[in-house]
Amino acid sequence: MSMILKRKLKFDSSILGTKGHWDGAYDRELDCFDETGDVGEIWFGKSCLKTMVKAVSQLPELNKESKMIDLGCGNGMTLIELAKLGFKNLHGSDYSEKGIELAKKIRDQENFEFINYFIDDITKSNIQETFDVVLDKGTFDAIALSENRDEMKILYKQHVETILKSDGLFIITSCNYTENELKKYYTGDGDQSNFIYMTNVQYPVFKFGGSKGSTQTTLIFKKK
Numbered sequence: 001m002s003m004i005l006k007r008k009l010k011f012d013s014s015i016l017g018t019k020g021h022w023d024g025a026y027d028r029e030l031d032c033f034d035e036t037g038d039v040g041e042i043w044f045g046k047s048c049l050k051t052m053v054k055a056v057s058q059l060p061e062l063n064k065e066s067k068m069i070d071l072g073c074g075n076g077m078t079l080i081e082l083a084k085l086g087f088k089n090l091h092g093s094d095y096s097e098k099g100i101e102l103a104k105k106i107r108d109q110e111n112f113e114f115i116n117y118f119i120d121d122i123t124k125s126n127i128q129e130t131f132d133v134v135l136d137k138g139t140f141d142a143i144a145l146s147e148n149r150d151e152m153k154i155l156y157k158q159h160v161e162t163i164l165k166s167d168g169l170f171i172i173t174s175c176n177y178t179e180n181e182l183k184k185y186y187t188g189d190g191d192q193s194n195f196i197y198m199t200n201v202q203y204p205v206f207k208f209g210g211s212k213g214s215t216q217t218t219l220i221f222k223k224k
């Protein structure tokens with residue numbers, strides 16, 4: 001996704017906002033995994049993933065038993081990295097059946113059978129339990145590219161509020177929204193908001209044309 005999009009408050013809808021796109025992508029990645037063992041796309045790259053999970057593992061609010069869910073987990077590589085760091089209560093959901101099939105295959109190959117994957121659409125979710133941590137890497141971005149994005153974004157935010165315990169953490173990594181845009185969206189209602197901004201994850205900064213930036217943003221919010 002283009003860096004230029006990062007400055008736009010409203011995006012045009014895109015194929016990335018459709019389930020058909022993700023089903024097709026994970027179908028191809030499943031074939032590739034079966035043939036070569038390649039796990040497929042790591043969104044925002046391996047370096048971002050490693051930096052993000054390391055920062056998560058160092059949060060004082062968390063311990064290795066903290067119950068975490070990765071919304072729109074795709075191939076599940078975020079949870080694999082957290083499992084490698086010793087986290088044990090890990091869950092991942094995605095609306096793409098093929099994505100979950102791929103995640104389960106990778107999990108079994110890596111011998112992290114305790115990671116619990118299931119199919120669930122965030123915008124009409126069946127999840128009945130609550131979590132200490134809700135993770136998102138690229139999923140809010142994808143939802144914001146769907147045709148009826150304003151409604152989908154509201155449903156997404158409500159879902160995170162519903163499944164997060166009080167004092168639980170919402171950790172979102174985005175390449176389409178700036179830090180300020182995410183803060184405004186999740187805490188902008190002031191006292192009415194259910195989220196408090198806590199901190200961000202620092203990534204290497206690049207310079208281009210006199211401007212400074214990084215290709216993705218990770219923010220950590222606490223639920224009131």
Ligand SMILES: C[S@@+](CC[C@H](N)C(=O)[O-])C[C@H]1O[C@@H](n2cnc3c(N)ncnc32)[C@H](O)[C@@H]1O
Nearest residue numbers: 022043072073074094095096121122137138139
């Ligand atoms: C950019 S990919 C990121 C995948 C994964 N989080 C990662 O970091 O590799 C977006 C993911 O969100 C999932 N997704 C999009 N809309 C969804 C929805 N309404 N419910 C559940 N998953 C959704 C897609 O299937 C896809 O796996």
